[in-house]
Amino acid sequence: MRWQLRAVPCMESTETMPAAAIIIRSLTKVYGSLTALDHFDLEVVQGSIFGLLGPNGAGKTTLIRILTTLMRQSSGTAVIEGFDSLRDGREIRRRIGVVSQENSLDRYLTARENLELHARLHGLAKRQYQPRIDHLLELMGLSGRQKDFPDTFSGGMQRRLVIARALVHQPQVLFLDEPTTGLDPQSRRAVWEYIRSLAGSMTIFLTTHYLEEAEQLCDRIAIMDHGRLIALGSTQELKDRLSGATVYEIEFAGQSADQYARLLADMSCVIGISRAERSVTVTLECWECLSEIVTALNGAAIRRISLKERTLEDVFISLTGEKVRE
Amino acid sequence: MILRGTLAIWQRDMLILRRSIFSELLAVVAYPLTMYLAFGIGMQSYIGLVDGTPYGLFIAPGLITMTAVNAAYNESVWSLWFHRRVQFTIESYRVTPISVSEIVIAKICTGFTHGIIKGVAVGVVIFAITPFRFPLEHLFYYLLFLIPASAFFSCAGIISGTVMDKPETIGKVEAVLVMPLIFMSGLFFPLSSYPTDVIPWVKLLPTTALFEGARRALVAGEVQSVYLLQVVLSALFTFIAAVVIFRRKMSE
Numbered sequence: 001m002r003w004q005l006r007a008v009p010c011m012e013s014t015e016t017m018p019a020a021a022i023i024i025r026s027l028t029k030v031y032g033s034l035t036a037l038d039h040f041d042l043e044v045v046q047g048s049i050f051g052l053l054g055p056n057g058a059g060k061t062t063l064i065r066i067l068t069t070l071m072r073q074s075s076g077t078a079v080i081e082g083f084d085s086l087r088d089g090r091e092i093r094r095r096i097g098v099v100s101q102e103n104s105l106d107r108y109l110t111a112r113e114n115l116e117l118h119a120r121l122h123g124l125a126k127r128q129y130q131p132r133i134d135h136l137l138e139l140m141g142l143s144g145r146q147k148d149f150p151d152t153f154s155g156g157m158q159r160r161l162v163i164a165r166a167l168v169h170q171p172q173v174l175f176l177d178e179p180t181t182g183l184d185p186q187s188r189r190a191v192w193e194y195i196r197s198l199a200g201s202m203t204i205f206l207t208t209h210y211l212e213e214a215e216q217l218c219d220r221i222a223i224m225d226h227g228r229l230i231a232l233g234s235t236q237e238l239k240d241r242l243s244g245a246t247v248y249e250i251e252f253a254g255q256s257a258d259q260y261a262r263l264l265a266d267m268s269c270v271i272g273i274s275r276a277e278r279s280v281t282v283t284l285e286c287w288e289c290l291s292e293i294v295t296a297l298n299g300a301a302i303r304r305i306s307l308k309e310r311t312l313e314d315v316f317i318s319l320t321g322e323k324v325r326e
Numbered sequence: 327m328i329l330r331g332t333l334a335i336w337q338r339d340m341l342i343l344r345r346s347i348f349s350e351l352l353a354v355v356a357y358p359l360t361m362y363l364a365f366g367i368g369m370q371s372y373i374g375l376v377d378g379t380p381y382g383l384f385i386a387p388g389l390i391t392m393t394a395v396n397a398a399y400n401e402s403v404w405s406l407w408f409h410r411r412v413q414f415t416i417e418s419y420r421v422t423p424i425s426v427s428e429i430v431i432a433k434i435c436t437g438f439t440h441g442i443i444k445g446v447a448v449g450v451v452i453f454a455i456t457p458f459r460f461p462l463e464h465l466f467y468y469l470l471f472l473i474p475a476s477a478f479f480s481c482a483g484i485i486s487g488t489v490m491d492k493p494e495t496i497g498k499v500e501a502v503l504v505m506p507l508i509f510m511s512g513l514f515f516p517l518s519s520y521p522t523d524v525i526p527w528v529k530l531l532p533t534t535a536l537f538e539g540a541r542r543a544l545v546a547g548e549v550q551s552v553y554l555l556q557v558v559l560s561a562l563f564t565f566i567a568a569v570v571i572f573r574r575k576m577s578e
Contacts, residue, residue: 068421072577090423098421104414108342120334121422165418 020079021046021173021203022067027076029062029227036062038227039076044220046172049195049204051218053211055320059227060207061101064177067205068098081172094122097166097174097202101181103158105150111161112137112146115168122169129168136164140194156187163194174198176206180213192216211312221312225320239310246287246307247272251279253303260300267296281308331424335432336439339405343440354397354444355451358389362452365514376516379545383458387468387544388513388537390452394445394472395479395536399504402437402483403496409433411491420576430484430572434565437480438473445472460544467543470554474561475536481564488572507533512541532560 022044029037036059044050054060065071067078069089078085080092106114112133119129137143140160150158159179166174176195180188188210195204195217208214214221215235223231223238231238252260261275264282269292272283284290294305343350366382366389373381409415419429453459460468482504490496511533520528528534539553 070417070420090425093421094423096421098418100414100417100421102414102417104418106338106415106418107413108345109338113338113341117334117338118418118422120337121331121419121424123330123423 018045018047020044021048021081022050022205023077023079024063024067025077025079027063027066027078028074029059029066029071030074036227037066037073037076040224040227040229042222042229042232044203044205046203047200048219049199049206049217051214051221052205052207052224053209053214053221053316054207054224058225058320060224061177062227063224064175064205064207068096068175069093094169095172097169097171099159099162099166099174099176099179101177103150103162105158105161105165107149107151110147110149111142111153114150114161115165118165119168124169132168132170133164136167139197140164154187156183156190159183159187159191160194163191167198171202173203173205176204178208179206180208180210188213211316215312223316223319230319231315235312238312238315241315246290247281247283247310248290248293249279249281249304249306249308250293250297250302251304251306253278253301260297263296264293267292269293329428329431331419331422331428332432332435334424335419335429336435339432339436340439343443351444351447354393355448358393358448359451362386362389366456377518382456383545384516384541385514386452386456386458387541390445390449391472391475391537391540392508392513393448394441394476395508396504397444398437398441398476398480399483399486399500401440402433402480403487403490403500404483405436406433406484406487407490407493407496410487416576426573426576427569430569433484433487434477434480434568437483438476441476441480442472445476461547464544464547467547467549468540470549471536471540471543471557474554474558475540478532478536478557478561478564481561481568484568485564485571488568488575507531508537511537513537532556535560 020043022042024040024042027037027040028035038059040059040063052060052063062071066073066085067080069085069092072086081095083091083095085092106117109117115133115136116129119133124132134143137146140163142157142161142164145153145157150161153161163176163179179195180191183191192213195206198204204217206214206218218235220232220234221238222229231241233241250257250260257275257278257280261273261280264270264280265273269285269289270282271285274281282293284293290305362382362385366385370381375381376384406416416429420426486496486499490499510528511531512528517525517528517534517538529538535550535553535556539550539557542548542550542553
């Protein structure tokens with residue numbers, strides 16, 4: 001059954017409402033007594049790069065397996081490019097490319113044969129897939145190794161081949177499940193470049209443990225934990241949502257920070273304070289409070305006042321906690 | 327059902343088989359040939375005739391059949407386990423617009439093809455080194471058994487490769503179930519060797535129907551319809567079971 005695509009209100013800042021590539025409504029998946037997804041709601045705009053973050057066991061893999069039709073939900077709906085995941089699995093799979101956590105390359109087929117098999121499974125004719133494979137191998141820098149077996153490739157090359165395989169049939173939505181896990185920094189950046197080069201031509205749904213990766217690539221980021229969506233927005237929006245507070249580090253010249261720490265701790269606009277030997281880190285309600293601080297410290301030998309930028313990691317940790325998940 | 331996916335996966339498997347055909351055939355021919363030389367030739371002078379048939383001729387059809395069904399079983403079980411648990415290629419197939427049934431049917435066809443090719447290879451070698459010759463219609467009757475038997479064992483391999491996650495379990499099942507079923511079905515001795523009370527039970531085994539039926543078809547040109555029906559029904563039942571079990575496992 002084809003669902004009618006409609007304008008999506010989830011991107012609150014946009015004037016012309018873009019269509020949604022993925023619509024998830026109250027999606028729930030229960031394994032026995034464990035609820036892996038708990039009434040999860042999400043919309044992903046067509047053509048965007050969307051990042052899904054969450055600690056281990058948050059439900060990311062369950063969500064991606066449902067969206068790629070590898071698993072059926074317990075309740076709720078997932079609609080990809082207008083097709084329902086429960087009823088239109090084949091139509092969805094026609095339109096998606098999947099890069100799973102495992103490389104899942106066929107080690108008994110050459111790089112080119114891996115792509116050819118995938119093209120045939122998608123029902124492409126030889127005259128369609130041969131030029132497409134030539135192009136993808138060229139794009140991924142694997143033309144010279146197309147007759148070699150994946151076992152002889154580096155981790156980065158194998159990853160590029162998996163991405164090429166997912167693109168053979170020109171999908172409308174590309175799912176990337178931790179695409180750079182285990183790669184060295186150079187290979188990781190190379191994969192980022194390929195992902196960036198695809199931006200706009202298709203919707204990209206990415207899960208990752210590397211917050212820098214999400215920050216670098218994604219237009220929108222969702223953070224989930226315990227099967228629920230707990231935050232959604234652009235990187236900047238998520239940082240801004242982190243209590244609205246600003247953090248400054250004040251370093252003093254030649255004297256202990258103790259007396260100033262006590263002074264600052266008593267001020268109403270200071271909501272948090274920590275002290276090192278010659279510096280004090282203060283969390284202020286808002287940046288406007290900074291002038292009050294400077295006035296209070298009148299006469300002190302201040303060497304430097306620096307704004308501490310919040311990172312996506314700060315946001316992630318503040319939302320999901322510091323405790324290590326099993 | 328669209329079988330595009332089945333064809334693509336089967337062609338992939340045949341490409342791999344083509345690449346390693348000589349080493350595969352060498353390995354697969356060595357075992358039954360050793361058995362034949364050890365039992366057929368070594369024991370011939372002690373055993374002489376079995377039910378009026380020279381012992382070498384008595385065991386030849388069974389060895390060919392054993393090679394075929396073993397090859398079908400092993401290819402299916404290990405291929406499915408490897409693609410599912412090690413290489414994760416089954417998952418990469420499942421995110422393409424083909425059905426789970428197409429995947430399992432492709433793997434059954436691959437096991438079946440392996441069985442037929444390897445069985446024929448052993449048959450050619452055994453006939454090349456023995457004086458036994460059969461009329462063409464006997465070979466045709468024999469194939470009536472060999473084809474559903476290869477399908478039956480291929481489906482059984484698919485079931486094992488689907489439900490067993492550990493390779494050692496697969497090895498144990500082969501040692502305590504598959505091989506005894508083959509060896510106790512009259513491959514090397516006539517069923518009349520069993521105690522009278524046991525014979526009706528042994529005859530219920532599909533492997534007995536297969537080895538007895540195949541031997542009579544090849545040696546005497548007789549098609550025992552009850553045996554043939556038993557083998558065909560076993561193949562049909564395991565085919566349905568293999569598809570259902572694989573589909574269920576994939577939906578977990």
